[in-house]
Each structure stands twice: as C-alpha cells, then as structure tokens.
Amino acid sequence: EEDPVLVTMRNEEQNAPNDAEVKDKTSLFLRNLPLDYGQQKTMEFIDSQGYRDTYDLLLWFPSKKSSHRKTSSVFINFRSCEWAQKFADQFHQWKPDGVDAKLNISTAFYQGFAANFVKYWHLTQEDGNGSICRPFIAEDQLEKVSDQTMRKAQQVREAMKNDRKTVLSSEWTATTLVIRNLPQQIDTQEKAMKWLDESGFGHSYDFLLYFPRKSNSANKLKSLAYVFVNFVDSAIAKVCLETLPQKVSDGMPLSVVTSNIQGREACIQRFRLVADSGRLIPFSEDLSQPLSNIQEMEESSGMLWQWQ
Numbered sequence: 447e448e449d450p451v452l453v454t455m456r457n458e459e460q461n462a463p464n465d466a467e468v469k470d471k472t473s474l475f476l477r478n479l480p481l482d483y484g485q486q487k488t489m490e491f492i493d494s495q496g497y498r499d500t501y502d503l504l505l506w507f508p509s510k511k512s513s514h515r516k517t518s519s520v521f522i523n524f525r526s527c528e529w530a531q532k533f534a535d536q537f538h539q540w541k542p543d544g545v546d547a548k549l550n551i552s553t554a555f556y557q558g559f560a561a562n563f564v565k566y567w568h569l570t571q572e573d574g575n576g577s578i579c580r581p582f583i584a585e586d587q588l589e590k591v592s593d594q595t596m597r598k599a600q601q602v603r604e605a606m607k608n609d610r611k612t613v614l615s616s617e618w619t620a621t622t623l624v625i626r627n628l629p630q631q632i633d634t635q636e637k638a639m640k641w642l643d644e645s646g647f648g649h650s651y652d653f654l655l656y657f658p659r660k661s662n663s664a665n666k667l668k669s670l671a672y673v674f675v676n677f678v679d680s681a682i683a684k685v686c687l688e689t690l691p692q693k694v695s696d697g698m699p700l701s702v703v704t705s706n707i708q709g710r711e712a713c714i715q716r717f718r719l720v721a722d723s724g725r726l727i728p729f730s731e732d733l734s735q736p737l738s739n740i741q742e743m744e745e746s747s748g749m750l751w752q753w754q
Contacts, residue, residue, distance in 0.1 A: 472530050473554040473562060476520040476537075478547040481508055483518055489582060492522075495536070500529040502559050502584035505566055517547065521566075523559050555644040559587055560595050565644075567596075568603035605689065618684040622653075622708045625690060626672040626701040633658065638673050639729060645690065650682045651675050653713045655720075655728040674717075676710045 479488065485506035492501070503523040524530040538551040556562055566581045591599075625642075632638050635656035642651070653676040660669045677683040690702045707716050710730070720726045 469531070469553075470527050471553045471557055472525070472527055472559075473521070473523045473557045474530055474534060475552050475554045476522065477517065477550045478542070479506075479518045479520060479549065480542055481516045481518050485580065485582065488518075488520055492533075497529065497533060499584075500524055500526075500533075502587040503562055503566070503581060505569075505579060505581040507579050521554060521562070523562055555640050560591075563587075563591060564595060564598045564602055567599040571603060618680045620687075620704045620708060621678070621680050621683045621710075622674065622676040622705040622713060623683055623687060624672060624674055624701075624703050624705050625686075626670065626703075627699065628659075628671040628673065630659070630670065632671060635673075635727075635729065638671070642673075642675065647677070647682065647686060650679065651677045652732060653710045653728060653730050655713070655717055655726060657726070674705060674707070674713060676708075676713050 483491070483506065485504070488506050489504060492498075492504075501522050501524045503521075505521045506518060507520075508518045524533065534551045537549050539548045541548045554562075556565060563583065567583070569579055569581055570583065628638060629641070632641050635654070638656045639654060642654070643649075653674070655674045657672050657674075659671045675686075677686065687702050687704070690700050707713055710732070713728070714721075714730060717726070717728055721728055
C-alpha cells in the first residue's frame, strides 16, 4: 500500500516550475536528488555546503516505487529569504552524482515555518501512519511555536485520523469531483495542480482540467475558477470531498461536489473537443501502466494532452 504521506506530495515533483527565482520566499521544493540520499544524508549534504542552521524545517521523500525516475525530493524552509535565494542560485540546475536529471528548485505553495509546521507536525507523532517520512524541525523554532499554531497542527492530526476512519467505515464509489471557487491567485492549471498537491492530494489523481474564472464586458467577476479532477481511488475522492470545503479563500468557501462525469476515460471523452482545439489542455496520466506506454498510445491517437 502506498504511503499516504508520499501520495500527498507526489505531483509537486512533476509540476514544479523550472525557475530558481524565489524572490521573497523561504520555503523551497527540491527534486531530482539521488534516491539513496535519505533525510539524514540530505541534511548532511546541505550542511556541508555552508547552510547548517540556516533552515528550520526539512522533509525528504522518495519517488514512487513504480516511477521510471529513481530520484527523491525535499521540502525545506529557510530562516530567511536571503538564504533561500542563495541556495536556489547555487543549486538550481546542478547535476548530482548518480542521477541523469539536474536538480530543480521551485517555491512551495505554502510559505513560512508556521504554515508548514501545521502541515507536517503530525508526521513527528507515533501515530504518523507508519510513514517513512519524518520532518526535521529545529528545536529553537519548536520551542517558540505559539499555542494557536500548535492547536492548528493538532487539528490537522485529528482530522487526518478521522478522515481515514470515515473512509474505512463507509462505502464510496465516486472518483470524479468538481472543485469550485478556487482562490483568485490560482489562475493557471499548473497553479491549481500545485495547490491541490500541497493540500494533500499529490499523485492521487490521473485527470485534471482547469477552467479559468469568467468576467463580463465590464470586467466584473461572474464566476471563480474551477477544476474537474478524477482521483485514482474513490477513498481519496471522499476525503477530498469532506475536507476541502472546510477551507475558505477570498472570503468564499470552496465548493466540492461529485461530477456527473465519472472516471478518467469518461472525462477524456467528455473534454476531447476542448483538448483538440488547444483552448484548454487537460492533465492526464494513466497511473496503471508505464509512462512510455501511455505516450505511445496518445501519440498514435493524435490526441493532445499535457504530460508531466
């Protein structure tokens, strides 16, 4: 069974932009590290390059077992924007020994120590799903965590436990959802995927199509952006349906409902004309077979899809 924490972060590997300009950010995502690095070796490498004590949170995770890429990835939060930018300038597009790909560095969706402590603290607890992922959290920062931040982290821990209990105790068959009222800063499909990945659903969906927000002739907003997304497992879709509507952005709660279109193949057929026109290009990936076979199938059919 795939580690649920790894499922949370997979697609960020595929969708991170090739851009080391991190500007005023502290939280970075690194991909294409050697698979055998592990968390401790990764930290030792970063420390040896002059960055000891410059970061306060780090989380390493490997590529999916079935992936054709034998690499690993790292989330890291630096203590200052200056250290983050220096690190990105030094290592973006650097080629580690033992891998064919160059290191890719991009900014993470969630920024800062507090936000990511809330997100990852539960992995440090004994009931952290048996995950191989255990974040490093600097002791001095841990001592300064506010009561409010800790309460939020504990709520995340309890919510994840309850989500799993709900999924295990009930029947659910739907896999395709429509997520409406996306935050206004999510104005591209790539940003929508990155947001969904960092909300806990990385590499858990095989189809996603983003529809931008609409405005009238007076440039007044008529509707916010939304996505169709098909999850590879109905249990994951159920968790998404029950958890995402709790989030509020731009003063408006997210709306998540089951779609009348169900399944990846049905989504492909429903949006074939849109894809062929090039106006909107869905993300589509058959996770049941090797990537090379999928590409051959799509190339032979003449269909236009966005492959990551």
